[in-house]
Amino acid sequence: xxxxxxxxxxxxxxxxxxxxxxxxxxxxxxxxxxxxxxxxxxxxxxxxxxxxxxxxxxxxxxxxxxxxxxxxxxxxxxxxxxxxxxxxxxxxxxxxxxxxxxxxxxxxxxxxxxxxxxxxxxxxxxxxxxxxxxxxxxxxxxxxxxxxxxxxxxxxxxxxxxxxxxxxxxxxxx
Amino acid sequence: xxxxxxxxxxxxxxxxxxxxxxxxxxxxxxxxxxxxxxxxxxxxxxxxxxxxxxxxxxxxxxxxxxxxxxxxxxxxxxxxxxxxxxxxxxxxxxxxxxxxxxxxxxxxxxxxxxxxxxxxxxxxxxxxxxxxxxxxxxxxxxxxxxxxxxxxxxxxxxxxxxxxxxxxxxxxxxxxxxxxxxxxxxxxxxxxxxxxxxxxxxxxxxxxxxxxxxxxxxxxxxxxxxxxxxxxxxxxxxxxxxxxxxxxxxxxxxxxxxxxxxxxxxxxxxxxxxxxxxxxxxxxxxxxxxxxxxxxxxxxxxxxxxxxxxxxxxxxxxxxxxxxxxxxxxxxxxxxxxxxxxxxxxxxxxxxxxxxxxxxxxxxxxxxxxxxxxxxxxxxxxxxxxxxxxxxxxxxxxxxxxxxxxxxxxxxxxxxxxxxxxxxxxxxxxxxxxxxxxxxxxxxxxxxxxxxxxxxxxxxxxxxxxxxxxxxxxxxxxxxxxxxxxxxxxxxxxxxxxxxxxxxxxxxxxxxxxxxxxxxxxxxxxxxxxxxxxxxxxxxx
Numbered sequence: 001x002x003x004x005x006x007x008x009x010x011x012x013x014x015x016x017x018x019x020x021x022x023x024x025x026x027x028x029x030x031x032x033x034x035x036x037x038x039x040x041x042x043x044x045x046x047x048x049x050x051x052x053x054x055x056x057x058x059x060x061x062x063x064x065x066x067x068x069x070x071x072x073x074x075x076x077x078x079x080x081x082x083x084x085x086x087x088x089x090x091x092x093x094x095x096x097x098x099x100x101x102x103x104x105x106x107x108x109x110x111x112x113x114x115x116x117x118x119x120x121x122x123x124x125x126x127x128x129x130x131x132x133x134x135x136x137x138x139x140x141x142x143x144x145x146x147x148x149x150x151x152x153x154x155x156x157x158x159x160x161x162x163x164x165x166x167x168x169x170x171x172x173x174x
Numbered sequence: 175x176x177x178x179x180x181x182x183x184x185x186x187x188x189x190x191x192x193x194x195x196x197x198x199x200x201x202x203x204x205x206x207x208x209x210x211x212x213x214x215x216x217x218x219x220x221x222x223x224x225x226x227x228x229x230x231x232x233x234x235x236x237x238x239x240x241x242x243x244x245x246x247x248x249x250x251x252x253x254x255x256x257x258x259x260x261x262x263x264x265x266x267x268x269x270x271x272x273x274x275x276x277x278x279x280x281x282x283x284x285x286x287x288x289x290x291x292x293x294x295x296x297x298x299x300x301x302x303x304x305x306x307x308x309x310x311x312x313x314x315x316x317x318x319x320x321x322x323x324x325x326x327x328x329x330x331x332x333x334x335x336x337x338x339x340x341x342x343x344x345x346x347x348x349x350x351x352x353x354x355x356x357x358x359x360x361x362x363x364x365x366x367x368x369x370x371x372x373x374x375x376x377x378x379x380x381x382x383x384x385x386x387x388x389x390x391x392x393x394x395x396x397x398x399x400x401x402x403x404x405x406x407x408x409x410x411x412x413x414x415x416x417x418x419x420x421x422x423x424x425x426x427x428x429x430x431x432x433x434x435x436x437x438x439x440x441x442x443x444x445x446x447x448x449x450x451x452x453x454x455x456x457x458x459x460x461x462x463x464x465x466x467x468x469x470x471x472x473x474x475x476x477x478x479x480x481x482x483x484x485x486x487x488x489x490x491x492x493x494x495x496x497x498x499x500x501x502x503x504x505x506x507x508x509x510x511x512x513x514x515x516x517x518x519x520x521x522x523x524x525x526x527x528x529x530x531x532x533x534x535x536x537x538x539x540x541x542x543x544x545x546x547x548x549x550x551x552x553x554x555x556x557x558x559x560x561x562x563x564x565x566x567x568x569x570x571x572x573x574x575x576x577x578x579x580x581x582x583x584x585x586x587x588x589x590x591x592x593x594x595x596x597x598x599x600x601x602x603x604x605x606x607x608x609x610x611x612x613x614x615x616x617x618x619x620x621x622x623x624x625x626x627x628x629x630x631x632x633x634x635x636x637x638x639x640x641x642x643x644x645x646x647x648x649x650x651x652x653x654x655x656x657x658x659x660x661x662x663x664x665x666x667x668x669x670x671x672x673x674x675x676x677x678x679x680x681x682x683x684x685x686x687x688x689x690x691x692x693x694x695x696x697x698x699x700x701x702x703x704x705x706x707x708x709x710x711x712x713x714x715x
Contacts, residue, residue, distance in 0.1 A: 029198075029287035033276045041604040044639035045282060079671070083631040084284060085206065140670075144208070144631070147666050148624040154665075155436055158401075 003106070003118040007061050010105050014098075015057050017105070019050050021097035025090060045080055052076045056129060057098070065125035066132065074133045082140035092133040098126050198288065199300060199320050203329040205233040208628030210332060211621070214375035219368060221379040222477065226368025232331065237324075243367045244322055248305055250363045251298075255306060261359055264351045265302045268292065274343035274353070279614050280336055283632035291343035291353040294333050298360050301326065331369050334360040336629060338621055339472075339504075340577035340614035357619075362474045370473060373623035377469040381481050385464045386431035392418075392461035398434045399459070402444045405702060411694035414451035416459055419492065423458035424529060426489050428543075429500025430467040430658035433679075439661045441700045442501055442679025445688075449550065449681065452559060452690050453530050457498065463488035466505035467658060471512075472620040479516040482508055486517050489542075496526035497543040501679050503618060503657035506545060507582035514540045531556040545579070547656050550684060551588040554595050560689040565696060566597040568706045569652040571683070572644045573602065574637065574664065575612035576657035586610070589656050589680050596687035601648040607640035617663035630663065631670050638671030645672055653677045 007014065023034045023046070034046040055073035059065055081091040102122065110119050216227035228238045240246065255262045274291040276282065281289035288294060296318070303310030303319035310319030320326065339354035347353075364370070377387035384391060390398070396418060407413045417423065427450065433443040450457055463485045470477035489497055499505065514520070523542035526535040533552045535544045553559050571593055579585040586609050593600050607613050616633025644650040653664055653675050664677040685700050697708040 026285045027287050029290075030281075030285040033281075034285070039604070039606055040643065041606040041636070041640050043276070043282070044636055045285065048639070080635065083208075083628045085286065143670060144627050147669060148627050150669070151624050151666055158398075158435065158437065158440065 003110070003115050003122060004061050004063075006106050006109050007057075007102070007122070011057060011061070014101050014105055015050075015054050017101045018057070018098050019053050021101065022049055022053065022094040025086070025094060048076050048080060056095075059129070060098070060122060060125050063125065065128045070129060071132060071136070074129065075136050078133050078136045079140050082137050083144065088134070088137060092130060092137050095126060095130040095133055099123055198293065199315070202325040203332045205328075205332065206628075207233075209336070209626060210629070211335060211371035211373045211623045211626050214368070214370040214372045218372070218375035218379040219370065222382050222480075224365060224368060224370070224375070224473070224477075228368065230368075232328075237328070237369065239327075239367050239369075243327070246366050247322060247327070247363050250366045251302065252306070254359050254362070255302070258355075258359070260352070260355060264295070264356055265299050265306075267349050268295065268299070268351055269349075271348065273346045273348060274351075277343045277346045279338075279340070279342070279616055279636045280629075280633045283616070283635035284629075288329075288333050289336060291337075291347075294337060295351070295353055295356045297326070297330055297333055298356060327364075327369075330360055331364055334364065335371060335621065336633075338577070338614045338616065338618035338633065340618060341581045342577070342611065342614065345581065345610055358471075358475075361472060365473050365477075371620065371623070374469050374472045374620035377467075377620075378473060378477060378481070381465050381469065385460075385462045385484060386434075387465055387467060387469055388431045388435055390431060390434060390464065392464075395431075395434055395459075395461045395464055398440075399443070399447070402440060402447060405700075406444055406448060409696065409698050409700065409702065410448070410690055412448075412451070412690055412692060414447050416447060416450070417457075418459050418461055420458040421492050423456050423492060424495050425455060425457040426463065426485075426492060426494040426497045427457050427459055427500070428463050428466045428485055428497060430502040430505060431465045432467070432658035432662055433500055434464075436662055438665070438676070438678050438682065438701075439658055441682040441685070442661065443681075444700050445679065445681030445683070445685030446500060446546065448685045448688055448690065449553075449559070452688060453553065455529050458492065458494070460488045460492065466499055466502045468505060468508045469620055471504055471508055475512075475516075478508060478512065482513055483517050485513075485543075486520050489520070490522050495524040496538075497523070498526075498546060498549060499543055500546055501656040501658065501681060503576040503578040503659055505578075505658075506585070507578035509541055509543050510583040513543070528552055530558050545583075545585060545588075545656075547579075547585055547588040547592060547680065550681070551591045554592060561596055561684075561687045562689050563596050563598050563687050565686045565699070565705060566683055567599070569597060569683070570599040570601065570648055570650045571597050571652045571654050572600070572641060572650045573608075573680075574615070574641075574653055574655040574660060575608055575610075576655055576660055577612060577614050577618060579656055580612050581610050585656070589654070592680055593654055593683060596683045599648075601644050601650055603640040603644050607636065613637040613640060615657075615660050615663050615667065617667075618659055622659055622663045627666075631667070634663070634667040635671065637664075638667050641668070641675055642672045645675055651675055654680050654683060656680050 023031050026034055040047045052073040059070045210232055213230045213232050219227035226240055230238050270292055278289055278291050300318055300320045301322045303317055309317040334357050337357040339357050341354045344352045380389035381387050403414055433439040468478050468481050470481040520542045526538050526544045531552050538544045573590055602608055613636040617630045641653055661677055661679055668675045682700050697705055697711045699705055
């Protein structure tokens, strides 16, 4: 028996528990709303998180914990949490919740079959995802400051151009 | 919607009253950077005669309020309860069913419970109960009442400037409680003690003194438009020749000043100039009534009325027959729902009739002001303009219903009708995110500042999410709208959430497709970008 088989068998339960743990990071009065299934457009935060966690968990099962596919799922969640009321640790920390859930669900089987090394490999995959998530978080935060600067630039661009006060630098924009 | 308890849960109801001292009512607000705008500078308040002009910062302990601030607020609340029957009803009739709770874009995007419309209203409702209802006076917290304290006041300011007055929640409220009106009153009360934002107070003062939010003086308005006229000539070979402040013109054209200044609003403005030239109507611009928008609406009804007055005053001075208005959001809510009451009746104007089609705009019978989307849709319906939609074939377009024009006045079909005639690729977003259920841009009602960027990204997330869906399904790359604030803020929203989607006004698409008499072969769109398939033509020239 391989750990991937156990993970596949318990996929639904593990993703559900991981999702619940992630939703626990929101204020109490909000959790009920986030846990209620709805159309994507009616509850986009919950639906985006749920679908991303499923994608990330598939990555764990298929041993694909880096690369564009995983980065895209991470981006979907982290982009939201980067502008919500979270510290950097909280914003990306939801990933480690998967470790807790997997240990809770699989520990008996791991002991029985002596699959400690395989479990450690899975957990290393989760760590790699967490590291990538922090890069994405930083990019999102930097983007927020870019947006502020770009808006100011765009407001003044036309008037400066009209007044011939702009100097184009090759390859650097204005 | 509130969760329905199961029978076994109902049987376990605890009949003890809830604990007090740890709920939302007692939790003081924390000012988080990125979530609020700067406090208004004193000079702006002084210019329009607003009270308590002083330097202050929202995140500082001392807001430098007048000693009797509490009396001012409570007297103001009393006055408004007596003046507006709707406001008193909204204070009394909410049954906390929760239907509105998950409909607010700020709640959906932030997860902050105080962004639930019901709870945002409860911020002021709890104070109303304490001072104006027998139950609240006697039972206090047990009746959901609370004292008006310094912390409560700060909480009001923080959360009434986290509502864009979009009214999506009111669509779902079984009683029709209009949260936007509660926010408006909340902001009015805060203005009584000088608690405004710089981003709102600045445009109000500019508009009061110079006629538009940006503070553009007459020569700057003319020079900006001339710059666009040069571009139009480069693109079409035709030099349009609008008039300014011309007495005796049939129609006065008023648009938000954002269209005169910032991209992509300027491209929309070029579309107006081209269309109005092509159909040859007798119209004039005004450099005095040079603002369709009304940031006064985000401070107090009285201020909004003062700023709005210039439009009718200018129409009277110039002796026009009626007024045509550009693409804007809250401008139209003001025109449609308030202008006639504040500054009407405009009996010196005539009921608008299109000089091209003869269509009588009965919906504008009292205000005498027609939205350009209605006007242009009528031109197309009557076959009065020649269009080549293939010039927009490089665009896959979706349409963002602006809150004020859709929920505020029911303009749902006209812009879609126009877009379908000027573009070949149009894809509507989800039914849950369009028309009367449209999601706000997240930056309306004066929240389009830079310092509150996190707030804007949260509030705009549901809208962006719906755009992302049509981008993934159909390859949408252009988000059209009929609102100047949308044109200013949606590019930023797209840049964060859905890169690759640009933003335009509907009349930019009209300008691209419009076949003008005597024009040269088009090789560029209104952004001076080469039209696909025309690369060789440019080289030949």
